[in-house]
Amino acid sequence: xxxxxxxxGPYLIASIxxxxxxxxxxxxxxxxxxxxxxxxxxxxxxxVTVLDVIDSFAARTLRxxxxxVKLRGAEPVVVGIQPDVAFSMVQLGLTLGEVPTELxxxxxxxxxxxxxxxxxxxx
Amino acid sequence: xxxxxxxxxxxxxxxxxxxxxVKEICTALDFSSGEQTLVATAVSELARNIVxxxxxxxxxxxxxxxxxxxxILIIARDEGPGIPDIQLAMKDGxxxxxxxxxxxxxxxxxxxxxxxxxxxxxxxxxxxxxxxR
Numbered sequence: 001x002x003x004x005x006x007x008x009g010p011y012l013i014a015s016i017x018x019x020x021x022x023x024x025x026x027x028x029x030x031x032x033x034x035x036x037x038x039x040x041x042x043x044x045x046x047x048v049t050v051l052d053v054i055d056s057f058a059a060r061t062l063r064x065x066x067x068x069v070k071l072r073g074a075e076p077v078v079v080g081i082q083p084d085v086a087f088s089m090v091q092l093g094l095t096l097g098e099v100p101t102e103l104x105x106x107x108x109x110x111x112x113x114x115x116x117x118x119x120x121x122x123x
Numbered sequence: 124x125x126x127x128x129x130x131x132x133x134x135x136x137x138x139x140x141x142x143x144x145v146k147e148i149c150t151a152l153d154f155s156s157g158e159q160t161l162v163a164t165a166v167s168e169l170a171r172n173i174v175x176x177x178x179x180x181x182x183x184x185x186x187x188x189x190x191x192x193x194x195i196l197i198i199a200r201d202e203g204p205g206i207p208d209i210q211l212a213m214k215d216g217x218x219x220x221x222x223x224x225x226x227x228x229x230x231x232x233x234x235x236x237x238x239x240x241x242x243x244x245x246x247x248x249x250x251x252x253x254x255x256r
Contacts, residue, residue: 019142022138023135052146053142053160055167055171056171056226083157084156087157087160088160091233092165092229092230092232093228093232
């Protein structure tokens with residue numbers, strides 16, 4: 001079962017439905033990198049709301065996906081990290097590094113809007 | 124103890140299976156959702172170590188008690204190459220693969236009891252416990 005990637009305006013939304021296997025994580029990263037180009041997306045939201053565990057592999061993969069998306073010219077944002085998951089990540093010493101995180105999908109999209117608007121002013 | 128579950132760990136799919144089994148036991152023990160998440164994350168790290176370093180192994184997941192304490196017992200066992208330097212492997216940030224090097228030390232922080240035995244060429248056994256508070 002692969003992770004559905006939806007297009008919403010200039011953004012892609014990777015909506016994780018259940019705990020992905022390692023290969024599903026990798027496939028999602030690859031697909032997002034391709035789809036950013038195909039659909040000329042400006043931002044990518046990875047929604048992890050349903051995940052009840054983020055271990056070191058998942059954290060590393062999320063960072064790698066965000067980095068890849070960024071290199072492709074789109075802004076990444078991870079949304080929906082649950083309170084227990086956040087707590088457990090801190091205990092384990094896991095971070096998402098520079099990857100922006102937001103409370104939920106709505107906030108994530110608002111953040112992307114703000115980043116892109118900010119970018120236009122600079123142009 | 125009869126209510127131990129042996130979960131063979133051979134592929135990445137088994138990591139998810141081990142996590143599920145652990146969550147079931149945590150629920151039976153009435154662990155808080157926060158504790159469940161912590162234990163499931165620790166199990167995920169231990170199972171991944173088996174797949175990544177040993178190729179295959181097993182996890183034994185069961186109940187344990189000590190006087191009036193009840194808890195969960197998890198043994199992660201493999202017959203892989205073993206860990207040549209356990210002290211080094213327990214250091215935060217140390218990894219021989221492309222991991223983050225926080226699997227084992229992170230696990231130790233999360234769990235109440237942590238024991239590791241490893242012999243080069245003979246595999247590794249990690250035993251962890253978490254007590255119900």
